[in-house]
Amino acid sequence: MNxxxxxxxxxxxxxxxxxxxxxxxxxICALAIGGxxxxxxxxxxxxxxxxxxxxxxxxxxxxxxxxDQHILKPVASGYLNITNKAVDDGVTNFFSNINDIGVxxxxxxxxxxxxxxxxxxxxxxxxxxxxxxxFDWASKIELVKHNEDFGQTLAFWKLPSGPYLVLPFFGPSTxxxxxxxxxxxLMDPLTYVSIFxxxxxxxxxxxxxALDVTDYRAGLMSSKKMLDEAISGDRYxxxxxxxxxxxxxxxxxGNPPEDNDPLDDN
Numbered sequence: 001m002n003x004x005x006x007x008x009x010x011x012x013x014x015x016x017x018x019x020x021x022x023x024x025x026x027x028i029c030a031l032a033i034g035g036x037x038x039x040x041x042x043x044x045x046x047x048x049x050x051x052x053x054x055x056x057x058x059x060x061x062x063x064x065x066x067x068d069q070h071i072l073k074p075v076a077s078g079y080l081n082i083t084n085k086a087v088d089d090g091v092t093n094f095f096s097n098i099n100d101i102g103v104x105x106x107x108x109x110x111x112x113x114x115x116x117x118x119x120x121x122x123x124x125x126x127x128x129x130x131x132x133x134x135f136d137w138a139s140k141i142e143l144v145k146h147n148e149d150f151g152q153t154l155a156f157w158k159l160p161s162g163p164y165l166v167l168p169f170f171g172p173s174t175x176x177x178x179x180x181x182x183x184x185x186l187m188d189p190l191t192y193v194s195i196f197x198x199x200x201x202x203x204x205x206x207x208x209x210a211l212d213v214t215d216y217r218a219g220l221m222s223s224k225k226m227l228d229e230a231i232s233g234d235r236y237x238x239x240x241x242x243x244x245x246x247x248x249x250x251x252x253x254g255n256p257p258e259d260n261d262p263l264d265d266n
Contacts, residue, residue: 051240057166058236064171068217076217090134092219095212096145097126097133102187106148110156118143147250150187151180155251164240172243 051057080088100123107116122138122145130137139145154176155161162175170181185191194205231238248256 052163053165054236057164057240060166060168061171061236061239063168064166067169072213072217075214076221079214080218080221088215088218091211091215093126093130093136094133095215096136097123097130098189100126100145101189102150102184103146103148105187106150106153107146109150109153110148112148115146115148119146119148149180150183151177151247152251153183154180164244172239174247177247 083091100119104116104119104123107113107119122143123133125138125141125143126133126136129135151174159176161177165173165175165178167173167178173181190205190208193201195201197204
């Protein structure tokens with residue numbers, strides 16, 4: 001599995017690649033719109049079984065694995081070699097704190113008002129007492145971190161998922177989650193630093209987002225090794241099924257209905 005399969009920090013990752021390679025954003029939009037428009041004539045159950053974009057997905061997964069092996073992994077290894085645990089934890093907490101802004105907005109969009117109050121409280125406490133989010137004091141008083149994104153919000157409002165899709169650099173997704181990534185980028189304050197900050201703002205955004213990606217990849221070192229050891233069958237199908245099941249778990253807050261299709265309209 002490449003380093004960018006989780007949705008926790010995709011807002012910053014999206015901003016990084018939007019700043020560096022605008023053509024990728026156009027490709028993502030075209031694939032997402034095309035995938036969702038196809039849902040009108042093809043059932044999602046059939047789409048899952050036939051996997052209409054399998055050839056593209058497998059080729060893209062191979063590219064992502066190569067990119068991870070030759071670029072992201074060496075950079076992440078070097079990052080771990082020059083940082084101690086305190087610095088690494090501080091960087092992780094900082095970006096997690098920024099992510100709580102989007103989490104709170106998506107809480108509200110999904111009508112989870114109590115959870116939204118908890119998440120905005122997390123952000124306020126960690127931004128002030130936690131010195132800009134470097135220290136996670138909110139978790140110490142049992143304000144737990146939640147995982148909400150715009151893809152889950154679209155699912156809450158019944159937008160169809162569309163077929164499984166592997167994106168260059170970003171990894172496993174669906175047309176719905178692809179649109180969700182762009183929505184999350186609009187909830188990320190770093191996006192507006194890039195838009196309104198001129199050249200300096202763009203450079204700062206690219207730099208901080210690259211640090212976020214590196215820090216996140218560094219955190220996957222041990223799990224990536226365990227994943228490689230655990231896969232005994234087809235790697236593509238394993239990653240696909242794991243991703244869809246994980247998204248289903250998040251959409252239903254850990255309580256998915258029985259026999260629910262991961263690519264169902266929910």
